[in-house]
Amino acid sequence: MRTRTTRWAVGAVSTLAVTAGMLAPVPAAANAPTSTAYGTATAGTAAPADTAPADIPAGYYDGTDGLTGEELKSALNDIISESTQLSYDEVWDAIKAADEDPANPDNVVLLYSGESRSKDANGGGSGDWNREHVWAKSHGDFGTSGPGADAHHLRPTDVQVNSVRGNKDFDNGGDEVDGAPGNFTDDDSFEPRDEVKGDVARMIFYMAVRYEGEDGAPDLELNDEVDNGEQPFMGRQSVLLEWHNADPVDDFERKRNDVIYEQFQQNRNPFIDHPEWAEEIFGGQSGAGASRSAS
Ligand SMILES: [Ca+2]
Numbered sequence: 001m002r003t004r005t006t007r008w009a010v011g012a013v014s015t016l017a018v019t020a021g022m023l024a025p026v027p028a029a030a031n032a033p034t035s036t037a038y039g040t041a042t043a044g045t046a047a048p049a050d051t052a053p054a055d056i057p058a059g060y061y062d063g064t065d066g067l068t069g070e071e072l073k074s075a076l077n078d079i080i081s082e083s084t085q086l087s088y089d090e091v092w093d094a095i096k097a098a099d100e101d102p103a104n105p106d107n108v109v110l111l112y113s114g115e116s117r118s119k120d121a122n123g124g125g126s127g128d129w130n131r132e133h134v135w136a137k138s139h140g141d142f143g144t145s146g147p148g149a150d151a152h153h154l155r156p157t158d159v160q161v162n163s164v165r166g167n168k169d170f171d172n173g174g175d176e177v178d179g180a181p182g183n184f185t186d187d188d189s190f191e192p193r194d195e196v197k198g199d200v201a202r203m204i205f206y207m208a209v210r211y212e213g214e215d216g217a218p219d220l221e222l223n224d225e226v227d228n229g230e231q232p233f234m235g236r237q238s239v240l241l242e243w244h245n246a247d248p249v250d251d252f253e254r255k256r257n258d259v260i261y262e263q264f265q266q267n268r269n270p271f272i273d274h275p276e277w278a279e280e281i282f283g284g285q286s287g288a289g290a291s292r293s294a295s
Pocket residue numbers: 171172173174186187188189190226
């Protein structure tokens with residue numbers, strides 16, 4: 001079990017401390033990105049930035065040793081359900097801290113376009129960014145509280161790009177999205193750019209484990225379908241697993257997970273800390289959710 005001995009070990013973290021902790025030990029290469037495509041600039045090419053372990057508190061995952069499948073899922077649900085519930089308004093602050101552009105503390109990095117945009121441009125108008133529910137809130141119809149205010153899957157996106165994604169499931173294919181190069185969509189699915197494919201998958205995995213039908217929230221689950229509509233399902237499971245493997249966890253995700261844990265919700269996304277658990281939990285049961293949705 002890893003402990004707080006990493007370069008993210010900054011205790012009571014302020015946004016500035018996170019930024020300083022991130023930039024200080026990293027060679028110039030990782031500080032260099034000035035293009036708007038943050039994901040391309042640092043996630044893929046800056047080797048030093050991909051090697052920092054996350055700031056997992058000692059003992060956080062105690063009790064999971066040797067577990068797999070449903071047992072592991074259940075143990076993780078108990079662990080990550082110990083969390084602080086944010087209001088939907090507080091989510092703005094969580095995103096501004098968690099999605100901060102490492103190259104510009106005045107900005108956030110938009111999930112789908114990769115663009116760096118002013119934190120102050122949050123809102124609902126053209127040119128603004130807003131709070132994208134990566135697990136579309138109509139899939140389970142949970143609105144903007146509970147799962148709908150869980151910062152682990154709420155990301156800044158351009159208002160118009162967010163509306164193109166709508167409540168579509170995730171799958172490969174379609175036409176390139178205006179204003180978000182490298183993202184594709186058709187009538188029933190959305191494919192994010194390569195740099196965040198794994199990020200999207202790990203957010204969806206988190207939601208399926210975190211929400212198991214307790215405390216008035218729906219039981220969210222994966223299936224291998226698209227067009228899930230208002231069912232509490234998100235697809236496609238097989239494609240999300242591929243994306244998870246093709247786009248491994250990077251420093252931006254680790255920092256994001258640490259910020260949400262330390263400053264906002266006091267719970268973590270296990271699939272960022274332990275990517276191997278995705279296969280343990282979701283690898284052997286493609287179609288479990290699918291058969292449920294088809295019944
Ligand atoms: Ca499709």
